[in-house]
Amino acid sequence: MPDAYPSPAHLPFNDTCIGDFTRGAPDCDPGGDTGWWLALNGTELLLREENGLIQLPAGSCPMPAADPPLYLGRLCGQPLRALRLDRDASVPAGFFLESLLGAQPRMDIAQLTLGGIAAQVLHWRDNSHFCSRCGQGNQPVPGEWGMKCKSCGYAHYPHIHPCVIVIVRRPGEVLLTRKAAWPPNRYSLVAGFLEFGECLEEAVAREVLEETGIRVQNIRYVGSQSWPFPSQLMAGFVADYAGGEIKVQESELEDARWFSVDDLPVLPPKRSIARYLIDEYCQ
Incomplete structure (x- = not known):
């Protein structure tokens, strides 16, 4: 994975990362055994290693499927299909399963992004x-x-669900939050789903106030990231502190506090828009 991204559009799970991929309708599958496979076991993607290179499976799928495959389009001129693997099947020699949610997954950014698309599409079909x-x-x-x-x-x-995520700043400090289920000492940003009748900026102000008791101003849009776990679109913002004292919404968070930009805690992986916003606005 890259150590930095030129813009939110270049983050993993956005189409910009893929390259030579043309989407196609699921009923346009040309058939045959040629092509690439996005084979998932939960949020783990099946990959193969050959001569030190990590690649998607090609040709016939090397593991039994739980459901029929779903045609997604063409990757480098060849059919690309997604499927869910039989959870009880053994992974054959030369192949391995890699989590799409890992901090440093053993795959390139295009494979990670395609795996995310497959997860999102299969979730939609399953429901x-x-x-x-x-x-x-x-x-x-x-x-x-x-x-x-x-x-x-x-x-x-x-169904794609819009969410907001925001970095709140005051001189020398940023507001970070923590959920109990996260890895030890990891903090991130206030985030949440839109409610009926809200614009994105209104959702930002409401979520920050609800979760932390802080009021914000000068809310500015930065960029967005597709987040296929299972089907969110994360709209990223930066905002300035306007007033209030921290009061943690305990039903949502374990902690919220101001951190010095020179002494930040454990942060989300760089593949996320949360980390992009922190890196971009804590400089």
Whole structure:
């Protein structure tokens, strides 16, 4: 993984990282045994190592699948398909499973990003078998990424959930937060989902006030990152301290505090927009 990124658009899980990839509708699969595989066991991607190079599996899938594969498009001119692996199957020699959530995964940024796309698409398919309006079965919409109810005709398309994440600053300090489930001593930024009727900037102000008791001003958009765990779009902001004393929302956080920019705690991995914002605005 790179040690730094020129902009949020270049962060992992964004299309900019992939290169020669053309999306295709799932019913456009040309068939055959050629092509690349994005084979997932949970959030772990199946990879192979050959002559010191880490590559995606190619040709016939080397492990049994739990469900039919899903065609995603073409990578370097060859078909690219995603599938979920049989959890009980053994990994064959020469292959290994690598977590998409690792701080330093053994894969390049394009493979990581493609694995994230596969995870997001498979999550959507797994949760779109039935119509949310009437409960009857769905069927694919020809030539599109969509599902349509066989009974009432209601159309369902991939659900992407917008979230905000913000670095709050005052002279020489930044506001960082911690959840109990995170690794020891790791802190990150205030983040949360939008509510009905909110714009992104309003969500920033509300989330910071709710979680930490701090009021903010001068809210500015920085950039965004696709976050396929399972299907968020993280919109990143920077804001200035406007007032208030820290009061931790204990239902959400274990801790929140001001840190000197010269004495920061353990931070999120550099592949995240949280870390991008911290690195960019603590200089």
